[in-house]
Amino acid sequence: MPNRKLFRPTKAMINLDAIRDNVKALNDYLGNETSIIAVVKADGYGHGDVETAQAAIEAGAKMVSVATPEEAVRLREFGISEDILVMGPSPADFAETAMDLNITVAVSGAEWLEEVCLTKKFDRPLKVHVKIDSGMGRYGVRDVKSLAEIINFTKDSTQVIVDGVFTHYSCADMEQCETTDEQYAKFMEFVELFTEKPRLVHASNSAATLLYPNYKLDAIRFGIGLYGIAPSEYVQQKLPFPLKRALSLETKLAHVKRLEKGWSVSYGATYQSLEDEWIGTLPIGYADGLRRGLHGQEVLIGGKRVPIVGTICMDQCMVKLPEEMPVGEKVVLLGKQENEEINMEEWAERLGTIPYEIAVSLSKRIPRVYISNP
Ligand SMILES: *Cc1c(COP(=O)(O)O)cnc(C)c1O
Secondary structure, three states: OOOOOOOOOOOEEEEHHHHHHHHHHHHHHOOOOOOOEEEHHHHHHHOOOOHHHHHHHOOOEEEEOOOOOHHHHHHHHHHOOOEEEEEEOOOOOOOHHHHHEEEEEOOOOHHHHHHHHOOOOOOOEEEEEEEEEEEOOOOOOHHHHHHHHHHHHOOOOOOOOEEEEEEEOOOOOOOOOHHHHHHHHHHHHHHHOOOOOEEEEEEHHHHHHHHHHHHHOOEEOOOOOHOOOOOHHHHHHHHHOOOOOOEEEEEEEEEEEEEEEOOOOHHHHEEEOOOOOOEEEEEEHHHHHHOOHOOOOOOOOEEEEEEEEOOOHHHHOEEEEEOOOOOOOOEEEEEEEEEEEEEEHHHHHHHHHOHHHHHHHHOOOOOEEEEOOO
């Protein structure tokens, strides 16, 4: 990607060493028998898909996975050469591209394979991972008969290789949830049906990896944890090793003014100064992913928490400064400054959502700047 000069000071700093350290710590925790599949869907949870995939691979991840065919093709175009799994459904007409680019696809029925193999003859086999729906209710084989059809179809096929079988948990990040144990047991019953065990049997996402070490199997799919974010508050409390956050979001004061008592700030004039105040303007708004629901959220300036006042505009927002400050003063919206820290969980709570959604909502307009440990 071309390195364009940045003028607006708003940027997301991505520390790739944090990602590498998370993968190394995870590798030590998992041991040699279990390999890491780095989940870089949705542009690496907003951190950049190619860059985070590369960092994860350098640190020991053996494979990467994404949600859609397009995401997989993009990784190949940018030179990722490890195995790539598309975890979600792929239409049958993706099979030829998948074979050409050595992309592994998830399958959930023999009809898909029949359709693909009837219409095409491949020079080399297409790699698939069979997806089992053990209770998530989203995508995958749900009954023994359907799995038997897949096994029968692929057993002597020269066109298709079953390289893996996997499932996905619905409640692994929650306290006291028997669902995970039930799903694991159900999944293993399905796995037993294979006449030849596929190379990679995998089930765990970040939460299950961190909380259920006994269920690690041949590989785990590590998404949110890669970026140093815990899947939930509960998992955060139970982490077997610390995770390092990779992303911080920063900008600089673009304008500072003295606002006399009784003047208002921003659309709708919802905020009025109760006294003479110092108001700073930040060059970031809801088009960047600073959602309007974040009004009242604090940012860090000079190591102190400072509130956003008035409604958040598309491209700008205002903060109430404790004192006069210079234009160009650094502002941290997500991350650490001196002894204070604001993380995605804090935004998520204010917005009634989860940190995953915050990470993927930071828009394209925010440039991602890649750094290593200072
Ligand atoms: C997104 C996803 C993951 C990764 O989940 P995290 O909670 O981010 O670790 C793993 N498996 C599947 C099927 C997914 O869709």
